[in-house]
Amino acid sequence: MAxxxxxxxxxxxxxxxRLRENPLTYISWLTRTYGDLVRVPLPRGNQLLLTSRPDxxxxxxxxxxxxxxxARTYQPLTELLGRGLLTNEGDSWTRQRRLVQPxxxxxxxxxxxxxxxxxxxxxxxxxxxxxxxxxVDVAEEMSALTLDVVGRALFSSDLSGEAQRxxxxxxxxxxxxxxxxxxxxxxxxxNYHRWPTxxxxxxxxxxxxxxxxxxxxxxQRRTEAAGxxxxxxxxxxxxxxxxxxxxxxxxQQIRDELMTFMLAxxxxxxxxxxxxxxxxxxxxxxxxxxxxxxxxxxSGRPATAxxxxxxxxxxxxxxxxxxxxxxxxxxxxxxxxxxxxDGVEVPAHSVVATPPYLVHRNPDHWPNPEGxxxxxxxxxAVAGRHRFAxxxxxxxxxxxxxxxxxxxxxxxxxxxxxxxxxxxxxxxxQPETLTAVTLRPANGIPMALRPR
Ligand code: HEM
Numbered sequence: 001m002a003x004x005x006x007x008x009x010x011x012x013x014x015x016x017x018r019l020r021e022n023p024l025t026y027i028s029w030l031t032r033t034y035g036d037l038v039r040v041p042l043p044r045g046n047q048l049l050l051t052s053r054p055d056x057x058x059x060x061x062x063x064x065x066x067x068x069x070x071a072r073t074y075q076p077l078t079e080l081l082g083r084g085l086l087t088n089e090g091d092s093w094t095r096q097r098r099l100v101q102p103x104x105x106x107x108x109x110x111x112x113x114x115x116x117x118x119x120x121x122x123x124x125x126x127x128x129x130x131x132x133x134x135x136v137d138v139a140e141e142m143s144a145l146t147l148d149v150v151g152r153a154l155f156s157s158d159l160s161g162e163a164q165r166x167x168x169x170x171x172x173x174x175x176x177x178x179x180x181x182x183x184x185x186x187x188x189x190x191n192y193h194r195w196p197t198x199x200x201x202x203x204x205x206x207x208x209x210x211x212x213x214x215x216x217x218x219x220q221r222r223t224e225a226a227g228x229x230x231x232x233x234x235x236x237x238x239x240x241x242x243x244x245x246x247x248x249x250x251x252q253q254i255r256d257e258l259m260t261f262m263l264a265x266x267x268x269x270x271x272x273x274x275x276x277x278x279x280x281x282x283x284x285x286x287x288x289x290x291x292x293x294x295x296x297x298x299s300g301r302p303a304t305a306x307x308x309x310x311x312x313x314x315x316x317x318x319x320x321x322x323x324x325x326x327x328x329x330x331x332x333x334x335x336x337x338x339x340x341x342d343g344v345e346v347p348a349h350s351v352v353a354t355p356p357y358l359v360h361r362n363p364d365h366w367p368n369p370e371g372x373x374x375x376x377x378x379x380x381a382v383a384g385r386h387r388f389a390x391x392x393x394x395x396x397x398x399x400x401x402x403x404x405x406x407x408x409x410x411x412x413x414x415x416x417x418x419x420x421x422x423x424x425x426x427x428x429x430q431p432e433t434l435t436a437v438t439l440r441p442a443n444g445i446p447m448a449l450r451p452r
Contacts, residue, residue: 001340002343002345004034004035004341005039006040007034007041009041012041012042024329024357027050027353027357027358030050036051036362036364037049037053037344039344042351046349047351048351048352049344049350049352049353050355051353051358052359054386054389056341057359057388059341060333060341060352061388061395061396061399065396065397066336067335067336067337068335068336068352069336070087070332070333071333071353072334073332074086077177077437079193079194079204080207080263081256082252082256083256084259085097086260086263096257097401099241099249100238100241100401104401104404108237109404109405110305110408112149112152113303113304113408113412115152115153116153116408116413117416119148119152120145120416121302121416122148123148124417124420132449132450133448134448134449135426137447138274138277138423138444138445139270139271140444142271142273143167143270144167145270145413146265146270146409147270151262152233153234153261153405154234154235154262155217155221155233156233166210169209172205173203173206173207173210174263174267175436176206178436179199180199210259210262214255214258217258218258234261235258238254238258265405265406267436267440268327268328269409269410269413270440271439272318272321272325273413274445276317276410277414277445277447278441278445279317279321279372280317281447283372286374287418287422290313291418291422291452298415300419303412303416303419305412307412307415308408308412311411312379314418316375319374319377320372322392323360323376323390324360324370325433325439326392327392327438327440328392329355329357329435329438330356331353331355332353332354334350334352335351356390359390360389360390365386365389366389421449421450423450424447424448425445426447426448431443431445
């Protein structure tokens with residue numbers, strides 16, 4: 001079987017600094033140079049196959065998904081997330097996903113809408129106290145806002161306490177993660193992510209803090225909940241969940257799951273909103289249309305869950321924002337056994353990377369791929385496209401469990417922001433991308449506020 005084109009082993013080593021500096025530029029360059037299926041030799045005789053083709057993405061994530069496990073890159077996250085849904089594998093993952101899935105049913109998600117809008121209104125009230133033209137860092141603001149939302153959804157009233165201090169601790173863990181996976185030793189040494197480097201020790205401190213906070217919240221809730229009725233939030237739902245044999249979840253599992261939702265559910269949505277606000281300030285026509293839609297649908301009142309389906313342009317704008325800046329910019333799998341991708345051999349243990357960032361800019365599927373055009377996401381335009389030309393939430397059985405939650409949240413938050421403010425990027429500032437776990441702004445997105 002043929003090999004896919006790509007750099008030689010020596011070239012790949014020479015290119016390593018490029019990969020570490022800016023993975024997005026590197027993977028885009030590889031694709032431009034070698035095509036939409038590229039082979040990159042890795043240390044110890046291993047290899048990476050990089051593809052931006054929707055049909056091959058579908059094979060890896062869906063039709064032959066049994067042959068693909070999550071890649072090693074996820075390993076450092078298991079230190080914090082344990083056997084939570086994002087990092088777990090095998091039968092235990094299957095059981096867990098079956099238990100948790102009903103918590104993300106439409107009806108349950110819609111019930112979080114008032115908390116989402118309430119959090120956004122509070123943030124807008126804070127902005128309203130600033131003078132017109134004041135500058136806020138939208139990256140930081142969206143991060144705080146979505147942490148507030150996920151905190152309310154997970155712990156509701158408990159948020160006003162410890163949970164607010166979790167932001168900086170999560171930040172420390174994520175920063176440490178990226179340092180580990182970018183270190184060449186990570187590819188060479190099996191348990192490098194556990195070495196007691198200063199970076200690891202810092203992360204361990206933050207992890208311990210996060211675990212203590214979550215444990216306290218669980219214990220408090222167990223005491224309160226004795227004999228209580230309704231399930232107010234995800235913590236209540238996790239406490240009430242029972243497996244096929246009627247057993248409740250183990251304490252450790254509840255904690256891992258809460259931690260996972262906290263991490264997976266906050267930065268991703270924050271980045272989707274921050275990049276979208278940036279794009280809107282560069283595309284005033286799309287913004288005018290957005291303001292007109294929000295004003296018509298909401299008529300000045302707070303948004304509700306039932307408005308979301310009417311906010312068609314708002315949703316298209318966000319989808320286009322996530323096409324250009326997919327928060328989960330990379331998805332990686334490891335082949336369990338040999339496979340074949342369009343005549344190219346995939347040996348066992350190869351890493352197959354299907355980065356949404358590249359797939360979303362594949363010119364065979366997206367005319368003018370670099371251009372911002374929300375029309376692509378109006379219903380008629382979506383109909384003719386390959387299902388896997390767009391995968392912000394992944395695909396197959398490991399696809400994002402929080403996709404519905406995230407879309408509802410981002411539509412309601414964006415509508416609430418646009419209803420009250422117009423934001424413009426501070427002239428001369430060039431936001432840059434940072435590929436951490438998510439695709440985030442490296443140097444902030446400072447924007448001037450103008451009340452509407
Ligand atoms: C714009 C926001 C979001 C984006 C772009 C996003 C993206 C993704 C992607 C691409 C995956 C699959 C990763 C893979 O296959 O390797 C994933 C998994 C996951 N996401 Fe999200 N996510 C978002 C919001 C959320 C929210 C709000 C939650 C929870 C409240 C959440 C919880 C999870 C969990 C638990 C998994 C693991 C699912 C499993 O493997 O069973 N995500 N997410």
